[in-house]
Amino acid sequence: xxxxxxxxxxxxxxxxxxxxxxxxxxxxxxxxxxxxxxxxxxxxxxxxxxxxxxxxxxxxxxxxxxxxxxxxxxxxxxxxxxxxxxxxxxxxxxxxxxxxxxxxxxxxxxxxxx
Amino acid sequence: xxxxxxxxxxxxxxxxxxxxxxxxxxxxxxxxxxxxxxxxxxxxxxxxxxxxxxxxxxxxxxxxxxxxxxxxxxxxxxxxxxxxxxxxxxxxxxxxxxxxxxxxxxxxxxxxxxx
Numbered sequence: 001x002x003x004x005x006x007x008x009x010x011x012x013x014x015x016x017x018x019x020x021x022x023x024x025x026x027x028x029x030x031x032x033x034x035x036x037x038x039x040x041x042x043x044x045x046x047x048x049x050x051x052x053x054x055x056x057x058x059x060x061x062x063x064x065x066x067x068x069x070x071x072x073x074x075x076x077x078x079x080x081x082x083x084x085x086x087x088x089x090x091x092x093x094x095x096x097x098x099x100x101x102x103x104x105x106x107x108x109x110x111x112x113x114x
Numbered sequence: 115x116x117x118x119x120x121x122x123x124x125x126x127x128x129x130x131x132x133x134x135x136x137x138x139x140x141x142x143x144x145x146x147x148x149x150x151x152x153x154x155x156x157x158x159x160x161x162x163x164x165x166x167x168x169x170x171x172x173x174x175x176x177x178x179x180x181x182x183x184x185x186x187x188x189x190x191x192x193x194x195x196x197x198x199x200x201x202x203x204x205x206x207x208x209x210x211x212x213x214x215x216x217x218x219x220x221x222x223x224x225x226x227x228x229x
Contacts, residue, residue, distance in 0.1 A: 032215045034217055034218075036218075042222065042223075043205055043220035043221055043222045043223050044157075044205070044207075044218075044220045045220065046217045046218075046219075049215075049217055051215040089157065091218075093215070093216075093217075093218075096170075098169045098170045099164060099169055100145065100164070100211060101162070101170070102147065102159075102162075102209070102218050103159075104157050104159075106156045106157075107156055107157065
């Protein structure tokens with residue numbers, strides 16, 4: 001079935017450091033890929049998405065490229081801020097035996113220190 | 115447009131009591147999902163509906179949990195009887211099914227504490 005694997009962390013970085021959170025997936029067909037962010041006490045909100053191979057999603061300085069050859073969708077940011085501290089979830093939208101489904105990875109907690 | 119609306123935001127109850135969580139999806143969305151989030155198990159899919167019909171309920175923990183979607187604008191998740199291990203944040207989310215590239219929109223969650 002469809003699945004998403006991501007580094008579980010926690011990840012602790014200093015402000016202005018480079019961030020990479022790895023995400024790989026298993027899916028039949030051509031899924032869409034997403035990164036969600038959850039700030040403390042809030043629901044999940046979409047950070048960025050890519051709907052086909054080689055697409056790059058970007059938002060708020062974060063980027064991720066849909067790599068079909070490596071089945072990956074790694075999240076990157078060149079210079080993190082304290083306000084980026086949150087939990088990040090990689091996810092895919094695809095198909096299973098029941099129809100459409102939406103699968104999340106376990107989440108990666110990021111802490112950015114001033 | 116209003117987002118996904120969940121109620122109550124917080125619920126504290128005693129073991130053995132019935133709990134009902136409510137969700138109003140975004141108008142026009144034909145998929146609705148219920149998730150549970152805990153520190154130990156992370157984000158778990160409980161059940162999802164397409165056009166008000168339950169499609170996959172394999173994530174529902176046991177018979178104490180039930181979910182309904184009587185119409186396109188309302189869904190409930192019921193726990194009867196509740197137990198302390200049901201304490202979690204329960205999220206409702208919705209999306210459109212066409213195309214398959216649309217994202218999931220989440221509500222703010224219902225935090226349940228069972229004493």
